[in-house]
Amino acid sequence: MDMTTPLVEMREISIAFGGIKAVDHASVDLHAGEVVGLLGHNGAGKSTLIKILSGAYRADAGEIRIAGEPVAISSPRDAKRHGIETIYQTLALADNVDAAANIFLGRELLTAWGTLDDSAMEAETRKVMGRLNPHFRRFKEPVKALSGGQRQSVAIARAIYFNARVLIMDEPTAALGPAETKQVADLILELKKQGIGIFLISHDLHDVFDLADRVSVMKNGKVVGSAHVRDVTQDEVLGMIISGKCPPGAVAGPGALRS
Amino acid sequence: MTESVPAPATPSQDAKSFADHLRAIEFDARMIGMIAALAVIWLGFNWLSGGAFLTPRNLWNLSVQTASVAVMACGMVLVIVTRNIDLSVGSMLGFVGMVTGLVQAQLLPGLLGFEHPATWLLSILAAVALGGLIGLFQGALIAYLAIPSFIVTLGGLLVWRGGAWWVTQGQTIAPMDSRFRPLGGGIEGAIGTSASWAIGLVICALIVAGIAFARRRRKRYGFALRPLWAEIVLAALACGTVVGAVAIANSYALPAGVARRLVEAKGGTWPEGGLTIGHGLAVPVLLALAVGVAMSFLARRLRFGRYVFSIGGNPEAAQLSGVNTRKVLMLVYGLMGMLVGIAACISTARLNAATNSAGQLDELYVIAAAVIGGTSLAGGVGTIAGAMLGALVMQSLQSGMVLIGVDTPLQNIVVGIVLVLAVWLDGLYRKRLG
Numbered sequence: 307m308d309m310t311t312p313l314v315e316m317r318e319i320s321i322a323f324g325g326i327k328a329v330d331h332a333s334v335d336l337h338a339g340e341v342v343g344l345l346g347h348n349g350a351g352k353s354t355l356i357k358i359l360s361g362a363y364r365a366d367a368g369e370i371r372i373a374g375e376p377v378a379i380s381s382p383r384d385a386k387r388h389g390i391e392t393i394y395q396t397l398a399l400a401d402n403v404d405a406a407a408n409i410f411l412g413r414e415l416l417t418a419w420g421t422l423d424d425s426a427m428e429a430e431t432r433k434v435m436g437r438l439n440p441h442f443r444r445f446k447e448p449v450k451a452l453s454g455g456q457r458q459s460v461a462i463a464r465a466i467y468f469n470a471r472v473l474i475m476d477e478p479t480a481a482l483g484p485a486e487t488k489q490v491a492d493l494i495l496e497l498k499k500q501g502i503g504i505f506l507i508s509h510d511l512h513d514v515f516d517l518a519d520r521v522s523v524m525k526n527g528k529v530v531g532s533a534h535v536r537d538v539t540q541d542e543v544l545g546m547i548i549s550g551k552c553p554p555g556a557v558a559g560p561g562a563l564r565s
Numbered sequence: 566m567t568e569s570v571p572a573p574a575t576p577s578q579d580a581k582s583f584a585d586h587l588r589a590i591e592f593d594a595r596m597i598g599m600i601a602a603l604a605v606i607w608l609g610f611n612w613l614s615g616g617a618f619l620t621p622r623n624l625w626n627l628s629v630q631t632a633s634v635a636v637m638a639c640g641m642v643l644v645i646v647t648r649n650i651d652l653s654v655g656s657m658l659g660f661v662g663m664v665t666g667l668v669q670a671q672l673l674p675g676l677l678g679f680e681h682p683a684t685w686l687l688s689i690l691a692a693v694a695l696g697g698l699i700g701l702f703q704g705a706l707i708a709y710l711a712i713p714s715f716i717v718t719l720g721g722l723l724v725w726r727g728g729a730w731w732v733t734q735g736q737t738i739a740p741m742d743s744r745f746r747p748l749g750g751g752i753e754g755a756i757g758t759s760a761s762w763a764i765g766l767v768i769c770a771l772i773v774a775g776i777a778f779a780r781r782r783r784k785r786y787g788f789a790l791r792p793l794w795a796e797i798v799l800a801a802l803a804c805g806t807v808v809g810a811v812a813i814a815n816s817y818a819l820p821a822g823v824a825r826r827l828v829e830a831k832g833g834t835w836p837e838g839g840l841t842i843g844h845g846l847a848v849p850v851l852l853a854l855a856v857g858v859a860m861s862f863l864a865r866r867l868r869f870g871r872y873v874f875s876i877g878g879n880p881e882a883a884q885l886s887g888v889n890t891r892k893v894l895m896l897v898y899g900l901m902g903m904l905v906g907i908a909a910c911i912s913t914a915r916l917n918a919a920t921n922s923a924g925q926l927d928e929l930y931v932i933a934a935a936v937i938g939g940t941s942l943a944g945g946v947g948t949i950a951g952a953m954l955g956a957l958v959m960q961s962l963q964s965g966m967v968l969i970g971v972d973t974p975l976q977n978i979v980v981g982i983v984l985v986l987a988v989w990l991d992g993l994y995r996k997r998l999g
């Protein structure tokens with residue numbers, strides 16, 4: 307195991323929604339320049355766990371540390387201040403405004419007069435979108451008019467534009483075709499090279515094995531176990547997802563099946 | 566960062582629909598449709614009334630009668646854009662009007678003496694402050710206690726109407742301060758022909774400067790530009806409208822007696838054959854236009870407006886982006902209340918009295934104006950200019966029907982049908998545009 311201080315540590319995080327323990331004493335961590343895959347069935351609690359890190363929810367219990375320091379993240383603004391950017395599973399785009407307005411929402415560029423600098427925002431948007439989706443042209447249209455892949459690019463652009471230290475990607479390729487998925491994979495590797503830590507939530511086990519350094523598997527809100535991808539096989543990880551059985555190559559969590 | 570030039574937009578390379586193209590040059594087809602509808606209404610009534618509609622007198626009155634609802638419609642756009650509603654504006658207008666009347670006719674004279682030169686300004690400030698506070702209070706209930714806006718403002722509709730009665734136990738307060746009365750229009754609220762020309766020319770200069778400025782910005786970033794002819798046509802149309810409006814207002818002559826007093830007050834002599842002096846633009850109309858420009862600026866150029874629209878598009882997304890959605894919502898209602906305060910001043914000044922029934926049913930006209938003007942009740946969509954035009958459409962219908970002698974029940978029926986029809990057509994239009 308890596309012995310340096312992790313960039314992000316989530317320790318013993320719990321949250322319940324009206325009696326349902328969506329996340330139950332879950333602990334995960336992430337180092338700079340590392341990709342950690344979060345796996346698990348639908349409803350396992352992956353999105354909820356990372357939404358606590360991104361400030362969308364407040365944990366009932368548990369601790370979050372950034373670079374070893376305990377931090378309080380009580381709003382999305384707090385998370386962004388710590389350099390945590392998120393691509394939500396639902397994309398979280400305002401459908402009625404254009405790509406630039408979405409990318410800069412809450413962090414608008416202003417003119418010297420304090421008014422919105424739409425031209426500057428559009429210019430920056432053209433740059434960042436040019437990197438993600440070179441054929442994108444519909445800068446003036448509400449994002450509602452865009453295709454699923456284009457919308458996803460806008461959500462990704464918003465997350466990478468602001469020099470994130472930690473990037474959370476919740477099913478970032480769900481709406482993408484093979485070519486676009488490949489682009490996102492390349493992007494992840496590039497960001498990783500820049501030293502950004504990435505939580506990657508995905509359904510696709512192959513993708514995760516290709517991109518991630520480690521995986522953590524969740525089931526019923528609990529962490530089944532965590533492992534370096536080189537220490538476990540895909541079949542073993544599938545077993546963790548389905549039955550909660552923790553293989554010898556993994557560190558068992560509270561959700562592991564006891565034998 | 567602002568110096569960099571990105572890859573220039575190359576719309577010609579893509580197969581683009583006509584609508585895409587219009588959008589690329591920021592051309593608002595919907596607005597053109599509304600203006601066409603207004604033209605049809607005006608010409609129709611003019612024909613039905615045997616030429617009585619398109620007279621300076623009628624158009625001048627129409628503009629004055631539209632002012633109060635137009636001011637409130639500006640705020641209602643923002644309220645509806647956030648997926649909320651405000652049913653209380655009519656009652657609030659009644660209440661704020663009564664309190665303002667009381668302040669002006671009893672409180673301030675007691676403190677400063679009758680007809681003090683500051684009375685009119687203090688009255689307006691009091692009305693705006695009171696309206697703003699009421700709006701903030703209702704907004705806080707909606708935003709922080711999560712009570713549906715329909716319910717909070719339905720409660721407000723009853724509470725403030727009752728409150729309007731309570732202020733004086735139902736008694737009407739009159740007359741108003743003589744410097745306050747021009748706010749309502751009328752003869753003392755017409756600014757005269759020279760001042761109207763001056764204001765008209767300033768507006769034209771601002772229009773041209775604005776268009777040129779926007780074009781320069783787009784050029785600097787290498788974005789698609791409107792063809793130059795389109796810019797020139799647009800500027801010419803806008804300036805033509807302004808000049809036309811001033812010419813019409815100036816050609817509406819003051820009554821001879823008033824004109825004579827005016828001339829003699831300036832030390833002139835009244836000529837043998839008489840003299841025609843025009844009204845010029847009306848104060849409430851200028852006030853409404855100023856409010857419209859300020860609110861458009863807020864909605865389109867300020868961060869606050871951007872937040873309002875993004876909340877309407879997706880409240881969760883706005884919140885996840887770090888927007889303080891509750892605060893923004895509360896402030897939207899505060900703003901709505903301040904505009905009700907201004908509208909209350911206009912109404913009170915026009916009646917030259919504060920009555921507890923002022924503003925009755927105004928909430929419906931204001932909402933209808935916003936909706937006819939293209940504000941979507943689903944949220945996220947609407948323009949200030951559209952709502953002001955919507956107010957003008959509504960008032961044109963009513964004035965026109967009065968002019969051709971349609972009685973009140975039938976007027977209501979027609980207005981109701983037009984409202985439903987307009988929203989249906991707008992829905993069709995949006996669907997076609999995708």
Ligand SMILES: Nc1ncnc2c1ncn2[C@@H]1O[C@H](COP(=O)(O)OP(=O)(O)O)[C@@H](O)[C@H]1O
Pocket residue numbers: 323326327328346347348349350351352353354355
């Ligand atoms: N806002 C919420 N209110 C109530 N229950 C929720 C909420 N968000 C998530 N849940 C519940 O928490 C559990 C975990 O959901 P989620 O984190 O979305 O799972 P995953 O992302 O792993 O598919 C599910 O049972 C879901 O129904």
Ligand SMILES: [Mg+2]
Pocket residue numbers: 349352353354395476
């Ligand atoms: Mg999920």
